[in-house]
Amino acid sequence: MRQGTLDVKKIKEFISKKAIKSLRTIIQEQHPVDLAEVFEELTDRESIIFFKVIDFDAALEVLTELDVEKKFFILTNISPRYAFQLLNEMSSDDLADFLGELSEEKKNIILSLIETRQQSDVKGLLSYDKNTAGGLMTTEYIAFSVDMQSQQALNRLSELAPDAETIYYVYAVDSMNRLVGVVSLRDLILAPAQKPIGEFMSTEVKKVQASMDQEDVAKLIKKYGFLALPVVDDNDVLLGIVTVDDVMDVVEEEATEDMLKLAGSDEKLDTWKSSPWMRAKRRLPWILVAVAGEIISGGVINSFSYTIKALVALSFFIPVLMDMGGNVGTQSAAIVVRGLATGEINPASLWKNVLREAMVGIILGAINGAIIALIAYIWQGEVVLGFVVGIAMAFNLTLATILGTLVPFLWHRLGRDPAVAAGPFVTTALDIMGLFIYFSTATWILKA
Numbered sequence: 061m062r063q064g065t066l067d068v069k070k071i072k073e074f075i076s077k078k079a080i081k082s083l084r085t086i087i088q089e090q091h092p093v094d095l096a097e098v099f100e101e102l103t104d105r106e107s108i109i110f111f112k113v114i115d116f117d118a119a120l121e122v123l124t125e126l127d128v129e130k131k132f133f134i135l136t137n138i139s140p141r142y143a144f145q146l147l148n149e150m151s152s153d154d155l156a157d158f159l160g161e162l163s164e165e166k167k168n169i170i171l172s173l174i175e176t177r178q179q180s181d182v183k184g185l186l187s188y189d190k191n192t193a194g195g196l197m198t199t200e201y202i203a204f205s206v207d208m209q210s211q212q213a214l215n216r217l218s219e220l221a222p223d224a225e226t227i228y229y230v231y232a233v234d235s236m237n238r239l240v241g242v243v244s245l246r247d248l249i250l251a252p253a254q255k256p257i258g259e260f261m262s263t264e265v266k267k268v269q270a271s272m273d274q275e276d277v278a279k280l281i282k283k284y285g286f287l288a289l290p291v292v293d294d295n296d297v298l299l300g301i302v303t304v305d306d307v308m309d310v311v312e313e314e315a316t317e318d319m320l321k322l323a324g325s326d327e328k329l330d331t332w333k334s335s336p337w338m339r340a341k342r343r344l345p346w347i348l349v350a351v352a353g354e355i356i357s358g359g360v361i362n363s364f365s366y367t368i369k370a371l372v373a374l375s376f377f378i379p380v381l382m383d384m385g386g387n388v389g390t391q392s393a394a395i396v397v398r399g400l401a402t403g404e405i406n407p408a409s410l411w412k413n414v415l416r417e418a419m420v421g422i423i424l425g426a427i428n429g430a431i432i433a434l435i436a437y438i439w440q441g442e443v444v445l446g447f448v449v450g451i452a453m454a455f456n457l458t459l460a461t462i463l464g465t466l467v468p469f470l471w472h473r474l475g476r477d478p479a480v481a482a483g484p485f486v487t488t489a490l491d492i493m494g495l496f497i498y499f500s501t502a503t504w505i506l507k508a
Contacts, residue, residue, distance in 0.1 A: 066094055068101045075106045083113045092118050096125035108137050120146055124154050128161040136169060143173050151225060152178070153198035153306065156185035160195075185300075193277045194270035196310065197291045197300035200224050203231040206240055206258035210251040217248070225303050226288050232261045239265060239290055239298045267292050270299055275401070278307045353488030357382075357495055364499035367506065373440045374502055377449050380432065381498055384453065385460045385490040388424060392417050392464030393486050397478050400468065407472055414465050421461030425454035448505055452498040459497070460490050 066086065074083045087095060095114060099107050099122075111134050114122060123131055123146060135143045147155065147170065155174070159167050159182060171179055181199050188194025202224050204213050213230065221227045230248055232241035241261030251260050267290045268277050281289055281304055288301045361368070361378070368374055396413065399405030405413060433450025437443060464486050468478035 066090060066098055068098055071098060071110065072102065072106060075102075075109050078109075080113060083110070087114065090118075092121035093125055096122045099126060099130055104133060104137075107134060112138065116145070120149055123150070128158065131158060132162065132166055132170070135173070140173060144175075147174050148178055151198055151200055152181045152185060153196070153200075153225075153300075156182050156195075157190070160186060160190050188270060191274050192270060193268045193272045193274065193289075193291045193302055194299070196274050196277065196306050197270070197302045198225045198306075199300045201231065201288075201290070201298075201301040202227060202229075203233045203237075203239075203298055204257055206232045206234060206261070207256050209253065210248055210255050210257065210260075211253035213243075213248060213257060225301060228287050229290075229301075230257075231265075231290055231298060231301075232257050233298055236295075237298055238296045239267060239292050241265060242290070265290065267296075268302070269294070274310045277302050278310045281307045347484075350484045350488050353484075353492060357491045360492060360495045360499070364503065367499055367503045370506055371442070371445060371448075371502065373436075373442060373445050374448065374499070376440075377432070377436065378495070378498070381449075381452060381456055381494050382491050384428065385456045385494040386487040388421065388457050389460035389464035389486045389490045392420075392461045393468055396465050396468040400472055400478055407469070410466075410469050410473075413469070414462055417461040417465040418458060421458035422454075424461070425457035428457060429454035444505060448498070448502045452494075452501050455497050455501070456490075456494045459493060463490060463493075 070086065071083065074080075074086070095118065098110065102110060107130065111119060111122070123134070126134070135147065150158075155178070159170060162170065171182075174182065185195065185197070185199070188197075190196075200223055202217065202220055204216065208216075217227060217230065228245050230243045230245065231239060232243060234240050241258065241263045242265045243257055243261045247260060248257075266280065266284060266286065268280065270291050270293055277289060280286075281302070286304070288303045290298055291300045291302060292298055395417075396405060400407060429450040429452075432453045433446040436449045437446035440446075467486055467489075471478040
C-alpha cells in the first residue's frame with residue numbers, strides 16, 4: 061500500500077531487516093505529513109524504529125500530525141532525553157492541545173518531560189476552555205514597547221523569529237503589556253531607523269477576548285483576511301495570538317460536527333476507534349425521536365383510515381410525499397445551518413429568510429405538484445386523486461422550506477447549536493405534518 065509517494069510495504073520490509081540506511085534513503089526529502097500517514101500502517105514496534113530514523117526537524121512536525129495515542133506512545137518509548145528535546149521545541153498551543161486530550165496520569169508523565177518555563181506556559185493555556193480563543197491561542201508572538209525604535213525592533217526580530225508563530229505582525233504594548241497597536245513587517249522595514257514604533261503603528265487593532273468562542277474567532281479572521289488575531293483579557297493585556305492555521309482546524313472541526321449533527325449523529329471522527337456500543341449509544345437519542353415521530357405518523361394514517369378506504373390509491377403516494385418533504389426541508393435547513401456557521405446569514409433577519417425560502421417552496425411545490433398530479437391521473441385515471449396529490453405536494457414542499465428555515469433559526473436564538481435540530485427533528489416533524497395535510501386535503505375534497 062502507498063501513502064503519498066511512500067511505499068509502506070517496502071518500509072515495513074526495511075524495518076524488519078533493520079536496513080536503516082535504506083530507510084533513510086527512501087524517506088529523504090519526504091513531507092512530514094506523508095511520513096505521519098505511514099504510522100497508520102505500522103505496528104508499535106515498527107513505529108518506534110521508523111520514528112528514530114526521521115531527522116529531528118521532520119520528527120517534530122510528524123509528531124504534530126499524529127493522533128494523541130500514537131504521539132503519547134512514541135514519546136514514552138523513545139529516550140527521555142530525545143522526548144525532552146522534542147517536547148520543548150513544540151509550540152505551546154500544540155503542546156496544550158495534546159495534553160488536553162490526555163488523562164490526568166498521562167498528562168503528568170508528559171509534563172515531567174517538559175522544562176519548567178514551558179510547563180508554566182502550557183498550564184496557562186490549559187486553564188482556558190479549549191473551544192475559546194484562549195484555548196486556541198499560542199503565546200509565541202512578537203510584541204515590543206511603543207517606545208522601541210524601528211531598527212532596534214528589527215534587530216530583536218531576527219533573534220526572536222525562529223521561535224515565533226508568525227512574524228508578519230508585530231504588536232505594540234505599553235509598560236503594563238496592554239495592547240495599544242500593531243505594525244506590519246513591511247511597515248517596520250520601511251520605517252526610519254530611529255523612529256519609535258508608537259509613531260507609525262496602527263491603533264485600530266482588531267482583537268478578541270480570551271473567552272470568545274473559537275467559531276466566532278474563525279469568522280473574524282475570515283472576514284478580515286488576517287493571518288493572526290491578538291487575544292487580550294478584560295484589561296486589554298496581550299495574552300497571545302490565534303493564527304490562520306489554527307482557524308483552519310477549527311473550521312474543519314465545526315463543519316464536521318455540523319454534518320454529523322445534521323445527520324442525527326453526535327459522533328466525532330475519533331469514535332471510529334471506539335466500540336460499536338459507544339457509537340450506537342451516541343446515535344440512539346435522535347433515532348428514538350425519529351421512531352416516536354413515525355409512530356405518531358402511523359397514528360395520523362390510522363385516524364384517516366375511512367378516507368383511505370374511500371380512495372385506496374391515496375396510499376400509493378404516501379412515500380413520495382414524505383420523502384419529498386423531508387428532502388426539501390433538509391436542504392433548507394442545511395443552507396441555514398451553513399449560513400449561520402459562516403456568518404453569511406444574519407440571525408436577526410429571521411422573517412426575511414423564512415419568506416425567501418417560502419417563495420422557493422411555493423415554486424418547487426407548484427412544479428412538483430403539477431407533475432405528480434399528472435402522474436397520478438395517468439396512472440390511476442382518477443381526477444380527484446390527481447387533484448389531492450398535487451395540492452398536498454404543493455403545500456407540503458412550501459411547509460418544508462418554512463420549517464427547515466425556521467427551526468434552525470429558533471434553535472440558534474435559544475443559544476443552541478442549530479445543526480442539532482436540523483436533521484431528524486425537521487424530517488420527522490415534516491412526516492407528521494405532511495401526512496396530516498395530505499389526508500385532510502383528501503377528506504375535504506371527497507366530502508365536497
